[in-house]
Amino acid sequence: MSKTISRRMVLRGLGVSLSLPLLDAMMPRAAAAPSQFKPLAKSLATQPRMICCYVPNGVNILEWMPETAGADYQLSPTLQTLADHRNDFTVLTGMGHPNSQGGHSGADTWLTGADLSATPGSDYTNWVSADQIAAEHHSKETRFGSLQLSDSSGTGSAGHSHTLSFNRRGTPVPAENSPKRLFERLFVPESAGDRAATLKRYAEQKSILDSVLAEAKALHKKLGKKDQRKLDQYLGSVRETEQRVERLENWIDVPKPEIDAKFLQLSSKSHDAHDRPMWIDVMMELSYLAFLTDTTRVISYEWSREAGGLGGGGENHHELSHHGGDAGMLKKLGVIDRFHLSRLARFLDFLKQTEDGDGNMLDHTMVMYGSGMNSGEGGEHSPKNLPLLVAGGHRLGLKHSGHVAHDKDNHPPLSNLLLTMIQKMGVETDSFSDSTGTMLT
Structure with missing residues (x-):
């Protein structure tokens, strides 16, 4: 393209707005x-x-x-x-x-x-x-x-x-x-469409994490000490992911600089x-x-x-x-x-x-x-x-x-x-x- 387009340009259709990814055409030549x-x-x-x-x-x-x-x-x-x-x-x-x-x-x-x-x-x-x-x-x-x-x-x-x-x-x-x-x-x-899609993705992630944690608690009681330690390490990463999702949710309505x-x-x-x-x-x-x-x-x-x-x-x-x-x-x-x-x-x-x-x-x-x-x-x-x-x-x-x-x-x-x-x-x-x-x- 010979002309730079706005990095805030969105695609609109059926009442939904989606922002475009960062494209070369959005960059100054x-x-x-x-x-x-x-x-x-x-x-x-x-x-x-x-x-x-x-x-x-x-x-x-x-x-x-x-x-x-x-x-x-x-x-x-x-x-x-x-x-x-x-x-x-x-x-x-x-x-x-x-x-x-x-x-x-x-x-x-x-x-x-x-x-x-x-x-x-x-x-x-x-x-x-x-x-x-x-x-x-x-x-x-x-x-x-x-x-x-x-x-x-x-x-x-x-x-x-x-x-x-x-x-x-x-x-x-x-x-x-x-x-x-x-x-x-x-x-x-992020556009309104991006925000809605992001919140939906976060909700799905949290649902999966809740399910994993519930099953893990039941499994934990059936394992030996060595396997329990391994499972605890895995659960630590799951909890870290959960905390990261919560942090991102808290910032979604805060405008970026x-x-x-x-x-x-x-x-x-x-x-x-x-x-x-x-x-x-x-x-x-x-x-x-x-x-x-x-x-x-x-x-x-x-x-x-x-x-x-x-x-x-x-x-x-x-x-x-x-x-x-x-x-x-x-x-x-x-x-x-x-x-x-x-x-x-x-x-x-x-x-x-x-x-x-x-x-x-x-x-x-x-x-x-x-x-x-x-x-x-x-x-x-x-x-x-x-x-x-x-x-x-x-x-x-x-x-x-x-x-x-x-x-x-x-x-x-x-x-x-x-x-x-x-x-x-x-x-x-x-x-x-x-x-x-x-x-x-």
């Missing part, structure tokens, strides 16, 4: 070029927020690691990309999850700290992720308790997850990779090498808008799945992580690292330029960025000395310290940082996973 999106002047609500941004395959650690530590440290060649935000973040080196195997299962444990082989007889056992604990605390106050974003939708497979988020039973929470679907979910209003899609490149594809910069940018823009409108306060974002991913120019990120110490490959890996940080810097700019209560959005938002593996000096995919930084959160009580360097063989668990972030989100707890305390406070 734009060439594949840098985004023209601009931050808004002020947020709609001031709340604590956290976003955890994960890059796969490690980094060129030789160009990432600062040579000096402390508040007056010298930025490394890669971290120079964030020079404008020097006072807004802390670099943490030497840290990792002591129980994690790292490598390409790093995304599975980055926010959980779990030992995936801890349960005898089980190939894979994960724990709840830090973002989901924070989401539980805030879920009643926002349309979405949390958002899960990734370059691959769904959950992936054990050890190669497409999501960073895991619920209380260690079950992965599915991720979204389509900017169009995400925008529609967050901001496209009105957001103009004019400069959002919603047609960008996550696995298109040409689209890669635009796709990262638009997903970060949607994250920014979700925070600004208080649609959610918790986001996990896996920029690429492990053993995959593209650089800003379409480079094979995974292949370069197996560099074997080759100088040429390390140089290319450094280019990808700086490309990623340039997109992070843009997001930090948005947050910092938007007024938010007694400061700006970055003051009230914690941004964790890094990887669950270290490709090291020889491409060894180590779980130690993970590339990691945390930004923002000044008004939440985070105290940035420049470069905090730890011994890679004798360091506090990374769960200490996750515990700190959970607490700054308002959760009253003194432990998370294998934590031994807090940090940056």
